[in-house]
Amino acid sequence: PDCPFVEDVVVVxxxxxxxxxxxxxxxxxxEVDTVKTALLxxxxxxxxFVEGETLFDMRRDGDDPMATADGGDVLYTGRHFFVGLSDxxxxxxxxxxxSVFGSRLRREDVDDDDDDEVVVAVPPVIRGKSVLHxxxxxxxxxxxxxxxxxxxxxxxxxxxxxxxxxxxxxxRLKDVLTCNAVxxxxxxxxxxxxxxxxxxxxxxx
Numbered sequence: 468p469d470c471p472f473v474e475d476v477v478v479v480x481x482x483x484x485x486x487x488x489x490x491x492x493x494x495x496x497x498e499v500d501t502v503k504t505a506l507l508x509x510x511x512x513x514x515x516f517v518e519g520e521t522l523f524d525m526r527r528d529g530d531d532p533m534a535t536a537d538g539g540d541v542l543y544t545g546r547h548f549f550v551g552l553s554d555x556x557x558x559x560x561x562x563x564x565x566s567v568f569g570s571r572l573r574r575e576d577v578d579d580d581d582d583d584e585v586v587v588a589v590p591p592v593i594r595g596k597s598v599l600h601x602x603x604x605x606x607x608x609x610x611x612x613x614x615x616x617x618x619x620x621x622x623x624x625x626x627x628x629x630x631x632x633x634x635x636x637x638x639r640l641k642d643v644l645t646c647n648a649v650x651x652x653x654x655x656x657x658x659x660x661x662x663x664x665x666x667x668x669x670x671x672x
Contacts, residue, residue, distance in 0.1 A: 474538040475555075476502050478564065480548065484516055485567045486524040490535040490555025499526075523567045525560065536560030539600030544635075545610040546574055547583070549628055551601025552591040561588045583633065592623040598643065605637075606648045608655065608672060612636050616643040638672050640665040 476499045478485045486503045489495055503524065506516045516522040525534055537555040541548070541564065548568055550561040565586040572585055589601060597620070598604045604624050605615045613630060615621040617639045625637055640646050642662035648669070649656045655669060 472539065473502055476538065477506065478536070478538045478541050478568075480543045480568060481571065481573045482515065482521060483568060483571045484522045485564060486522070486526065487536045487538060488525045488532075488534055488560065490537050490553070490557070490560075494537075525563045528563070528567070531559050531563065533557070534559035534563045536564060537600060539602050542602055542605065542607065543572070544607045544613075547633060548572060548586045549589050549601065550586060551589040551593060551624075553594055553600060555600065558588065561586070587628070589624070590627045592627045593620065596620055603647055604643060606646060608638070608648070608650055608669075612638065612672060614638050614640060614646045614648055614669070616646050617641055621646075638668055640668055645669070 475489055475494060476487055478487060484506055486499060489499065506512065506522060507518065518524070525536060535555065535557050536550070540551040540553050540556040542551070543549070548564070550556060550564055552558060552561065569586050574585065593601065593604055601624070604620055605613055605628070607613050611634060613625070613635050615625055615637045620643065621637075621639055625631070630637055640662070642660045642665045644658045644660035645662055645665035647658060657666070657669065
């Protein structure tokens with residue numbers, strides 16, 4: 468079951484949340500509603516999420532029942548909000564995410580005269596490949612540094628993101644599993660793939 472992957476059913480950035488309409492039918496329904504209820508009612512969140520103000524629901528607010536998105540296809544670096552089009556996330560889903568987050572993000576390290584789009588649709592270069600989501604292939608260490616695998620998949624994803632043009636440096640890793648990283652309070656968490664070369668490159672970054 469995919470239910471442990473709670474990031475797929477809600478995207479949260481800069482204090483704004485969007486409940487998604489997951490791309491696979493088996494993910495829709497109770498799983499999504501449970502996460503939404505938790506965000507709205509958990510006392511530890513002190514009422515931060517208010518529907519229609521700081522919490523939006525793609526299934527209702529997007530007014531498009533065909534819009535789908537998995538949070539695993541969303542990468543927010545602090546500078547750009549990349550949405551990977553895939554087997555799970557379609558262009559209509561990207562449009563809903565753009566409407567929710569486009570004007571609500573507090574971007575980091577961005578010049579005032581930077582007119583680059585904030586919510587960026589990444590063409591579906593991973594569709595049909597060995598990775599399911601955008602963040603299965605590329606994640607970020609900081610607002611300027613990306614992790615991506617060596618080889619054709621990494622090349623195609625970085626090109627589709629226009630990463631170099633947008634001022635990103637990519638650390639290329641030998642193992643794609645290690646690219647699926649999460650950074651929390653300065654600590655990098657990666658899957659233990661057993662690839663020591665990839666780990667050394669991350670530590671040296």
